[in-house]
Amino acid sequence: MAQKSAKSLAVKNSQRLKQTHLITLAIHLLFLLLAFTLRRSLTLKPYLLLSAPALGLEYWLDSIARPQYNTDGGLRKAGEDLDARGLTEFFWDIIYWTWINLITVVLFGNRAWWAYLIVPAYAIYGAFTTAKGVKGMFGGMAGGAAEGDTAAPAQSKRQQKMESRGGQKVRYR
Structure with missing residues (x-):
């Protein structure tokens, strides 16, 4: 034990590697078979360019x-x-997106290669929103108010109540 x-x-x-290799082999053979026989309109340049990263990662x-052993x-x-x-996981x-894209190209033709751009578009969107969030997080650390910003920072309800009561009192013993 x-x-x-x-x-x-x-x-x-x-088991997972064997399954992955078999699925990859089946999808790529299907694409190549159809590209050379029934659907001669399928081009090989995008296939080679866009399948290479997934094959390398696999x-x-x-x-x-x-x-x-x-x-x-x-x-x-x-x-x-x-x-x-x-x-x-990424x-x-x-690898999964490449499989989906190859099947889509087989079904709908060469215009389906454009669907591969969804991955980099989502990566750019994720990087942009992350950078925007980081900028907002560090926005108050500039060391002072921004130009033209004269408003006091917003207070919580508890802080407002304490102010209305005369502020926080300190007791000394």
């Missing part, structure tokens, strides 16, 4: 998550967790 979690992670990673995920069959390294949050999103 030693390394039970490592062994289960290794099995889980192997190779990278395979290299870090593939379990490694000793010569005697014992588990040497289980590999990284493919369900990790953060960057790994890589899976790119």
Whole structure:
């Protein structure tokens, strides 16, 4: 029972990688089959350009998550967790979006390649809103009021009540 979690992670990673590779192979073969036979209008330049990042990320995920075994069959390294949050999750999103986009191109033609721009557009939107939030967060740290800003900062209801009662009184013993 030693390394039970490592062994289960290794099995889980192997199954998920096998499933991912099979789905990728099926989708890409379908696209190429239709591009060379039935739908000759499908162009290969966008396919090569837009599929390369997903194929590279899939190779990278395979290299870090593939379990490694000793010569005697014992588990040497289980590999990284493919369900990790953060960057790994973002890589899976790119792979899934590439699959969706390839199927969309097969169904609707070359104009569907423009759907791939949704990912960078969303990234730009996220960066813009994050930068705007950071700017608002640090806005009051300028060391004084902005030019033309003479209004006092808003007070809470509790502060207003204390002011109406004559302010906060300090007792000395």
